[in-house]
Amino acid sequence: WLEWMSREHGSPIGFLLQDSKVNEFMMLHTEDVQAFSRGWNLFDFHMAMKYKASIKHGGVPRVLCGVLRAVRSEHAMCSSPADLAMIRQTIMDAYGSFDEFDELIKGSIQAKLNSIEDKMCQVVDGTKYEPPYWGIDCEQLTKFWHDIQGKKDYNKPKVWTMRDVVEKVVKPETHGTGLGMALVWNKRGPKMAKTLVSHAWDESFDDFCSAVCGRQHKGPIWICALAIYQFAIDDQLGPDVKEGPFAKVMKQAQEMLVVHTENCDLYTRLWCVFEYYEAMKLRVPIVMAGTREVIQRQLGEQVSTRTATCGPPSVQMYADTRRIRVIIETTVGYLKVDEEIAARRASCAS
Numbered sequence: 300w301l302e303w304m305s306r307e308h309g310s311p312i313g314f315l316l317q318d319s320k321v322n323e324f325m326m327l328h329t330e331d332v333q334a335f336s337r338g339w340n341l342f343d344f345h346m347a348m349k350y351k352a353s354i355k356h357g358g359v360p361r362v363l364c365g366v367l368r369a370v371r372s373e374h375a376m377c378s379s380p381a382d383l384a385m386i387r388q389t390i391m392d393a394y395g396s397f398d399e400f401d402e403l404i405k406g407s408i409q410a411k412l413n414s415i416e417d418k419m420c421q422v423v424d425g426t427k428y429e430p431p432y433w434g435i436d437c438e439q440l441t442k443f444w445h446d447i448q449g450k451k452d453y454n455k456p457k458v459w460t461m462r463d464v465v466e467k468v469v470k471p472e473t474h475g476t477g478l479g480m481a482l483v484w485n486k487r488g489p490k491m492a493k494t495l496v497s498h499a500w501d502e503s504f505d506d507f508c509s510a511v512c513g514r515q516h517k518g519p520i521w522i523c524a525l526a527i528y529q530f531a532i533d534d535q536l537g538p539d540v541k542e543g544p545f546a547k548v549m550k551q552a553q554e555m556l557v558v559h560t561e562n563c564d565l566y567t568r569l570w571c572v573f574e575y576y577e578a579m580k581l582r583v584p585i586v587m588a589g590t591r592e593v594i595q596r597q598l599g600e601q602v603s604t605r606t607a608t609c610g611p612p613s614v615q616m617y618a619d620t621r622r623i624r625v626i627i628e629t630t631v632g633y634l635k636v637d638e639e640i641a642a643r644r645a646s647c648a649s
Contacts, residue, residue: 315325321352328358328366335370335404338377338386344404356411359539367408374395403524418534419480419544420435423486430535430544431551433481433526434492434519436648437512443525444508445482460562461507462500465524475529480525492526493518495545495552495583497574500524501611502560504506508552510558510588517553535620540622552583559589559597566597566640569607576636579643598644607634 304585313459324347326334334340345450347354354362372390377383394400420427441581447453448470459467469480476483480489494516498507537543549555555578565571578585587594604627610617627633 303536315403316495323355324352325355326359327363328356330362333366333369335366335372336375340373341372341375341400342386345389345400347404349393354407356408360406360412360415360542361539362536363408363412367405368410370404370408371647372400372404380394383398394601395555404540412424415537418531419537420527421482421535423478423482423489428482428489430526430547431521432489432587433544433548434490434521435484435525436490436519437516438581438632439484440508440520441512444504444512446614447504447603459504459560461498461524462499464504465500465529466647467621470529474530475532477528479528481522489517491523491551492548494520495548495574495578496522496558497555497556497565497571498521498558499560499563499565499571501563502558503562503618505591506560506562507558510560514556514586514588514647516556520556521548521552538571538622540619541626545570546577549574549577549581549583554584554586556586556588558592559587561590561593564597564600566600566602567607568605569620569623572602572604572607572636572640573627575640575643579639602637602640602644603633605639606634628645 313378324343326340326344328334344354356366358366373387375383376385377386389401390397394403417427420429422428447459447464450589453459458522473483478486496511511522523545535544540546555574557571557575575585608617609619609623626638
């Protein structure tokens, strides 16, 4: 069957594309295998080009960047010397050279990378601003806090959390803008953040603002709830948390403020634990914020990265939870993260 398929249609994918049974071609890229080092994958890409299928690439940006650098169709291998000779000749006949074919492959990968980057930016008057520019001054947070306190329904019938503020205030005020509150406020002069704020959304908003506004900062602060456009969270976070907004801000931050509040233990929130660990790796100074009593109590409790989750506590397997767990499980492991955070917190407590 394979011999007939190859003779009549070039490959099974060629058969599907030729008769318009499919019109989209997806090439998946992983850290383990360079897809374009395989001759038949190159041939399938050629068939997709030949039949004008929509070509897409699946994979996180850091992997795609690696693929982009490694594309060398002339060096691709195949288990059968005869198949490899046929594939190489097909490429030469269709494109004139391996370099020309490589450029087409690279162009399609670069288009995917550009699409990801575009979605992770916010645009003001035609200018793209990356996550580090989604900062605010502490005075702006203070004013926002006081304005919210003036609302008739504030803290009724229950105490408002950061999650409540996002739903009741941030989303209505930013809907349709494509901007987070930070750039809505700072359109004329976006502010590069110097302080990354790590916090849990189920905290009391009053407690959060008291902790953050009650101290001096290295410069503009970055608060995810006010920085990210809340109607496009998945696009703005991107497919890889190690290259998303938090990572980009942390790489140029001068400090990370870790906010401890009464209502929520931030060490049960996977994003917070992951940010803490990444800050240690990048040697970003970590500053504790909150009342001494709450900080000491939370520092005394055991860290369990394995059981920490993202999103609302009732949701056990949020998309971000899966993404962060994959990174931890395929690198250092939960125990290593727990031990290093515990050691760092012990020094803070002392």
